Amino acid sequence: MSTMTATSGRAKRPQQPITLVGVDVYVITEDGIPKFDEYGPFKIEFISNRGTKVWPGYVSPDLMLVNWYRCRFTATRPVTDKDVDVFVGELGKKHVWSAVQKLWNYGDEAGYSKAY
Amino acid sequence: MAKHVITMLPGEGTGPEICEAVRAVIDHSGVDITWEYEDIGLDCLKEHGTLLPEKTIKSIAKNKIAIKGPTTTPIGTGHKSANVTLRKMFDLYANVRPAKLIPVLKRPWDKIDILSFRENTEDSYAAIEHMVSNEVAQCLKVITWPGSVRIAEFAFKWAKANGRKKIQCVHKANIMKMTDGLFLEAFREVAKKYPEIESGDIIVDNCSMQLVRNPGQFDCLVLPNLYGDILSDLCAGLVGGLGFAPGANIGDNCAIFEAVHGSAPKYAGMKKVNPSAVLLSGVMMLKWLGEHKAAERIEKGVDKVLAEGKHLTYDAGGSASTDEYAQAIIRAMDTL
Numbered sequence A: 001m002s003t004m005t006a007t008s009g010r011a012k013r014p015q016q017p018i019t020l021v022g023v024d025v026y027v028i029t030e031d032g033i034p035k036f037d038e039y040g041p042f043k044i045e046f047i048s049n050r051g052t053k054v055w056p057g058y059v060s061p062d063l064m065l066v067n068w069y070r071c072r073f074t075a076t077r078p079v080t081d082k083d084v085d086v087f088v089g090e091l092g093k094k095h096v097w098s099a100v101q102k103l104w105n106y107g108d109e110a111g112y113s114k115a116y
Numbered sequence B: 001m002a003k004h005v006i007t008m009l010p011g012e013g014t015g016p017e018i019c020e021a022v023r024a025v026i027d028h029s030g031v032d033i034t035w036e037y038e039d040i041g042l043d044c045l046k047e048h049g050t051l052l053p054e055k056t057i058k059s060i061a062k063n064k065i066a067i068k069g070p071t072t073t074p075i076g077t078g079h080k081s082a083n084v085t086l087r088k089m090f091d092l093y094a095n096v097r098p099a100k101l102i103p104v105l106k107r108p109w110d111k112i113d114i115l116s117f118r119e120n121t122e123d124s125y126a127a128i129e130h131m132v133s134n135e136v137a138q139c140l141k142v143i144t145w146p147g148s149v150r151i152a153e154f155a156f157k158w159a160k161a162n163g164r165k166k167i168q169c170v171h172k173a174n175i176m177k178m179t180d181g182l183f184l185e186a187f188r189e190v191a192k193k194y195p196e197i198e199s200g201d202i203i204v205d206n207c208s209m210q211l212v213r214n215p216g217q218f219d220c221l222v223l224p225n226l227y228g229d230i231l232s233d234l235c236a237g238l239v240g241g242l243g244f245a246p247g248a249n250i251g252d253n254c255a256i257f258e259a260v261h262g263s264a265p266k267y268a269g270m271k272k273v274n275p276s277a278v279l280l281s282g283v284m285m286l287k288w289l290g291e292h293k294a295a296e297r298i299e300k301g302v303d304k305v306l307a308e309g310k311h312l313t314y315d316a317g318g319s320a321s322t323d324e325y326a327q328a329i330i331r332a333m334d335t336l
Helices: A081-091 B015-028 B043-048 B054-063 B082-089 B145-161 B179-191 B204-213 B225-239 B276-288 B292-308 B322-334
Strands: A018-028 A042-049 A052-055 A068-075 A096-106 B004-009 B033-037 B065-068 B094-100 B113-119 B129-133 B136-139 B166-171 B198-203 B220-223 B248-250 B255-258
Touching: A018 A042, A018 A081, A068 A096, A081 A096, A096 B129, B004 B015, B004 B054, B015 B033, B015 B276, B015 B292, B015 B322, B054 B065, B065 B276, B082 B255, B094 B145, B094 B225, B113 B145, B113 B225, B145 B166, B145 B179, B145 B220, B166 B179, B166 B204, B166 B225, B179 B198, B198 B204, B204 B225, B220 B225, B248 B276, B255 B276, B276 B292, B276 B322, B292 B322
Parallel strands: B004 B033, B004 B065, B065 B255, B113 B220, B166 B198, B166 B220
Antiparallel strands: A018 A068, A018 A096, A042 A052, A042 A068, B094 B113, B094 B248, B129 B136, B248 B255
């Protein structure tokens, strides 16, 4: 009698070439919008709070900020998982973070959203 | 110098013709307003390369009040919604949507008078989405304690100031125990400060069913962003559709009033679309500015035209143009 594995019958989406292009780091701080040093091949692109971009550019003085920031770092050269490990280790020496999400491109499409 | 300087955002599609009709009615109410016209929406893309030009942002930041016609958000492209951007940029955290029966539109209920207070800046609208594998997409649902407290506070204050009796928090905390659980906990904490207003909660799926079966039982609803988006449209549908559904997006120091319907580009230039939703948003705006007499005069004018039934737009069963409907309201205001 044949058996079906949990995944053998699932619908499959066509696979595309995946490229690591950056990381989102979720930083917790009570000290306002965080500031970052240069970390190897990763450069800060934007910081958002509750999905609203708070750096760079105009920020309404009325905007309510919570103590959790999404910090988007983009790679300035081709990078690997090892680069991410080193980056997160360095960043963690100065900042408290709750999660890190790798950013991948799928073919030519970004697999991540921008902030408002 | 005019008493009020208001940013006018006509939008695209039928937006400009609707906003001209609305402006004519509001100006006829006698309120001293200088209108600053600014661009927003798809038509801006060619000229400015963005749905929301910097000049428009500066005008709103200066005036702290705007009225907006409909705009369209491209689906599945890289352009962010101008509406959501404005709400986030100016932290317009309270989306207020009244749904009240309109006598001329025959509905199967005797009474509907529901006020929805939708949290406008958080939830799955935080724009935090990732393709975490080629097969799996995730969207973070962000609910915060301060964000939940302030929408509850806003709702209770509004309810108290306007003589409303009951507020219910709409949630799915039985399943989403952390996110909706936090929203509900904040609501209950705020409710303790308003013992004179009856408070309670209802699960969103049950609320949807109850709204359709017996909408007269509801008074005020406080909802997280996504449920609020959906159920406020449902409420609009109960009373006659989006053509009569006004809305306000309000923060601590800025407010933008807008209809919630789309820009209906296929009707653009035909001057047949009902301007009531933007006009009634304008009525909300006048009340927000403290111009209650002018607001009531317009409301009564609208009621009179709808009751007479001679100058109705196509969606209300008539054949009047946008301008004919607006002019009928102006004439009705003169008889009050």
